[in-house]
Amino acid sequence: xxxxxxxxxxxVFVAFLALALFLIPGGSRVQIRSLETKSMNxxxxxxxxxxxYAVDHGGNYxxxxxxxxxxxxxDRSILISPFKPGEPIGYIYTPxxxxxSASYQ
Numbered sequence: 001x002x003x004x005x006x007x008x009x010x011x012v013f014v015a016f017l018a019l020a021l022f023l024i025p026g027g028s029r030v031q032i033r034s035l036e037t038k039s040m041n042x043x044x045x046x047x048x049x050x051x052x053y054a055v056d057h058g059g060n061y062x063x064x065x066x067x068x069x070x071x072x073x074x075d076r077s078i079l080i081s082p083f084k085p086g087e088p089i090g091y092i093y094t095p096x097x098x099x100x101s102a103s104y105q
Contacts, residue, residue, distance in 0.1 A: 054099040
């Protein structure tokens with residue numbers, strides 16, 4: 001009887017181990033997708049804030065992303081990329097651009 005119980009415990013343990021090994025890679029893909037979504041959302045907010053700044057400043061985009069605070073972006077954490085959490089600004093910005101898509105008065 002003890003051998004039967006031991007073999008069942010081993011089978012259950014192996015089944016859980018196989019299930020865990022199957023789910024671990026899926027979990028990391030979900031985490032990466034989550035970071036991608038957060039990064040894309042941050043980039044959209046930064047882009048919208050830059051465009052709004054340009055509308056308010058005769059088509060000129062901000063000289064730096066710092067110029068967007070606090071009027072156009074509520075929180076500096078938006079500038080931190082989830083892929084580069086140690087950097088204060090995780091997105092590339094090119095200053096000195098002008099929006100020519102609309103007429104400004």
